[in-house]
Amino acid sequence: MMVIQTNSLGKRFGDRWAVKDLNLSVEKGQIFGFLGPNGAGKSTTIRMLLRLIRPSTGTFMLLGKSLRDAGQHIYSRVGALVEKPDFYLYMTALKNLKMLGALSGGVDDRRIEEVLDIVHLRDRADENVRNYSHGMRQRLGIAQALLHRPELVILDEPTSGLDPEGIHEIRELIVALAREHEMTILLSSHLLHEIEQVCTHMAIIDNGTLVVQGAVDDLLRKTDFYVTEVSVDNPERAYNHLQTEDWIKDVSLEKDLIKVHLPADKRPALAEFLVRNHFKVFSIIPRTSLEDYYLTLLKTRHG
Amino acid sequence: MVLLLKAWFYEVVKIFNRWRTYIGFVTITILVPIIMYLTHRFGFDVQDQALRSLGDSVVLVGTLVNGFLVSYYLMNVMWVHFPFFIVLVSGDIMAGEGAAGTFRILLTRPISRFQVVTAKFLATFFYTFLIVFFLGVISIGSGMLIVGGGDLLVFDKGILILSQNETLLRFLLAYCLAVVVQMVVASLSFLFSSATSNGIGPIIGTYAVLVVSYILSVIQIDALDVIRPYLFTTYFDVFFAPFASPIPWGEIARKSAVLVAYVVVFYSVSLWIFSRKDITS
Numbered sequence: 001m002m003v004i005q006t007n008s009l010g011k012r013f014g015d016r017w018a019v020k021d022l023n024l025s026v027e028k029g030q031i032f033g034f035l036g037p038n039g040a041g042k043s044t045t046i047r048m049l050l051r052l053i054r055p056s057t058g059t060f061m062l063l064g065k066s067l068r069d070a071g072q073h074i075y076s077r078v079g080a081l082v083e084k085p086d087f088y089l090y091m092t093a094l095k096n097l098k099m100l101g102a103l104s105g106g107v108d109d110r111r112i113e114e115v116l117d118i119v120h121l122r123d124r125a126d127e128n129v130r131n132y133s134h135g136m137r138q139r140l141g142i143a144q145a146l147l148h149r150p151e152l153v154i155l156d157e158p159t160s161g162l163d164p165e166g167i168h169e170i171r172e173l174i175v176a177l178a179r180e181h182e183m184t185i186l187l188s189s190h191l192l193h194e195i196e197q198v199c200t201h202m203a204i205i206d207n208g209t210l211v212v213q214g215a216v217d218d219l220l221r222k223t224d225f226y227v228t229e230v231s232v233d234n235p236e237r238a239y240n241h242l243q244t245e246d247w248i249k250d251v252s253l254e255k256d257l258i259k260v261h262l263p264a265d266k267r268p269a270l271a272e273f274l275v276r277n278h279f280k281v282f283s284i285i286p287r288t289s290l291e292d293y294y295l296t297l298l299k300t301r302h303g
Numbered sequence: 304m305v306l307l308l309k310a311w312f313y314e315v316v317k318i319f320n321r322w323r324t325y326i327g328f329v330t331i332t333i334l335v336p337i338i339m340y341l342t343h344r345f346g347f348d349v350q351d352q353a354l355r356s357l358g359d360s361v362v363l364v365g366t367l368v369n370g371f372l373v374s375y376y377l378m379n380v381m382w383v384h385f386p387f388f389i390v391l392v393s394g395d396i397m398a399g400e401g402a403a404g405t406f407r408i409l410l411t412r413p414i415s416r417f418q419v420v421t422a423k424f425l426a427t428f429f430y431t432f433l434i435v436f437f438l439g440v441i442s443i444g445s446g447m448l449i450v451g452g453g454d455l456l457v458f459d460k461g462i463l464i465l466s467q468n469e470t471l472l473r474f475l476l477a478y479c480l481a482v483v484v485q486m487v488v489a490s491l492s493f494l495f496s497s498a499t500s501n502g503i504g505p506i507i508g509t510y511a512v513l514v515v516s517y518i519l520s521v522i523q524i525d526a527l528d529v530i531r532p533y534l535f536t537t538y539f540d541v542f543f544a545p546f547a548s549p550i551p552w553g554e555i556a557r558k559s560a561v562l563v564a565y566v567v568v569f570y571s572v573s574l575w576i577f578s579r580k581d582i583t584s
Contacts, residue, residue, distance in 0.1 A: 050411045052582040076413040086404030090320050099313045103306070103412040144408060 001028045003184040009058035018044040019208045033199035034188040041208040076105045079150035085141025089130040104148035115143040134161040154186045196290035229287045230258040233280040314426035327388030339449040370446020371455040386488040394492040394505035401500030439478040473545040480542040490569035497573040
C-alpha cells in the first residue's frame with residue numbers, strides 16, 4: 001500500500017516556489033529518508049502533508065486516502081515531530097501527553113507510561129517541560145508522535161540535540177518501529193550517515209524539486225559516480241597518471257589514498273590500468289557512501 | 304462534538320496554567336476591598352455631589368453610600384480599564400501558540416482548525432464570564448461586608464431608589480450584559496491574535512481600537528453622529544441600563560444584539576483568517 005503519495009505538490013511563497021511539482025511515493029513498511037540542503041523544501045513538504053501549510057498546487061494521499069475523502073480523521077493514524085519539539089512549557093510532560101492523547105482520539109494512561117518508558121522520561125514526567133533540556137524535549141517530541149500508535153510516523157530531524165547515546169537509541173527505535181510495529185517512517189535529516197544507516201528508501205530534494213528517489217542500496221549501486229578507494233605503492237605518481245585518463249570522471253588524493261570516481265563497471269579497467277603501469281596494488285575498495293553520492297549529485301546539478 | 308469539548312476543556316486548562324490569567328483575579332481581590340475600605344473610612348465624594356444636585360427638594364436621612372452604590376460606580380471600569388484583564392488572555396490565546404510553536408503539535412492531531420478556533424473562542428468566553436462575575440461577586444460581597452448593604456440610590460433622569468433585593472437582581476442582569484460587552488473586546492483581540500504570532504500585538508491593537516472608538520463614542524461633536532452607530536463602544540453602556548426605571552428591555556435587546564453581532568463577526572473573521580493561515584513557525 002502507498003502510505004504517502006504526492007501528485008504535483010507545490011507551494012509558492014510570493015514569487016518563490018518552495019516546493020514545485022513534487023511526486024513522492026512512500027510505501028508501507030519503508031523507512032524513507034528525506035534529504036536535501038537547507039531551504040530545499042523538506043519542511044514545507046512535511047508541513048503540507050500535515051496540513052500546517054496549504055499547498056498552492058497538487059494533491060496528496062495519506063495511507064491510501066485523500067484528505068478530501070478521509071477528512072481530519074486520517075491524522076489519528078499519523079504521528080509527527082516537526083522541527084523543534086515545542087510543548088506547553090508551563091505544563092508537565094505528563095499533562096502535555098494527556099492533552100495530546102485526548103486530542104488524538106483518546107489514549108489510556110498505560111500507553112502514556114509506555115511511550116514515556118520508550119524515551120526514558122517516565123521518572124521526570126511530572127516536571128514542567130520548561131525545566132527540560134533540549135535533548136529531553138526532543139525525546140518527548142518522539143513520545144508524542146508515537147502516543148496514539150500511528151501507522152505513519154513523520155520525523156523531522158529527530159536526533160537533533162541528542163547526545164551520542166540518545167542518537168543511537170533513537171535510530172534503533174526507528175528501525176524497531178518499522179520492523180516490529182510495522183510503522184512506516186518518513187525521516188527528514190541532514191545527517192547523511194543517519195539516513196544511510198537507518199533508511200531503506202530515500203528521496204533527495206533540491207530547490208523544491210525532486211532529484212531522485214528509490215531504495216538506498218539501488219541508488220548507491222547504480223550511480224555513475226561510484227567512488228573507489230585505491231591503495232598503491234606510489235600514490236602520487238598513480239594519482240598523476242589517473243588524472244590524465246578521460247574515462248575517469250574525477251580523482252583525488254587524500255593521505256596516500258586515491259579516491260576515483262567512476263562507474264562500477266569500469267572498476268576492472270582501473271585495476272588493469274594500475275597493473276599495466278607497474279603499480280603494486282594493495283587494495284581496491286568500492287566506497288560510495290551516501291555522503292559521496294549526495295554531494296556529488298548536488299555538485300553535478302549546481303554545475 | 305466530543306473532540307470539541309475535549310479541546311475546549313484543555314484550552315481552559317491551558318488558560319489556568321498560566322500566571323497571566325491570575326493577574327486580573329489577584330488585582331480585583333486586592334484592589335476592590337481596598338476601595339471599599341477607603342470609602343467606608345473616608346467617605347465617597349459622590350454623596351456630596353448627589354446631595355448638592357438635589358438641593359432642598361429632598362430630605363435624606365442617613366447616608367447614600369453603601370456597598371451597592373460603590374459597586375455601581377465601580378462598574379465604570381468596564382469601559383477601558385477592565386478590558387486589560389480580558390485582552391491579557393484573549394490576545395495571547397492564538398498568537399501565543401504561534402509564537403511558542405505549539406500549533407505544530409496541536410494541528411497535526413485529528414482536529415480541524417474550526418474545532419481549534421472554536422474551542423479557544425469558547426475558552427475565552429469562559430474566562431471572560433468568570434472574571435466579570437468574579438468582579439461582581441468581590442465588588443458586591445466586599446461592599447456589603449465592609450461598607451454595608453441597603454437601598455441603592457441612582458440618578459437616572461431623576462432619583463431611583465432600589466430595594467436591596469431588587470438591586471441584587473439588577474446587578475445580576477448588569478453583569479450578564481457586562482459579559483457581552485467584554486466579549487466584544489475579547490473577540491476583537493482574539494481576531495488580532497489569530498492574525499499574528501506575537502502576543503503583544505493583539506493587546507496593543509485591541510487597546511488602540513478600544514480607546515479610539517471610546518473617544519469617538521463619547522466626544523460631544525455632532526459631526527461624529529454619522530459614525531457613532533458603527534462603533535461598538537457606543538453600545539457599551541448597556542450594562543447600566545438595568546438600573547433605569549422601568550428597565551428599558553427594548554434598548555437592552557437592541558444594544559445586546561448589536562454587540563453579539565460584533566462578537567459573531569469578529570469570531571467569523573478569526574476563523575476565516577486562521578483556516579487559511581500557513582503555520583511556518
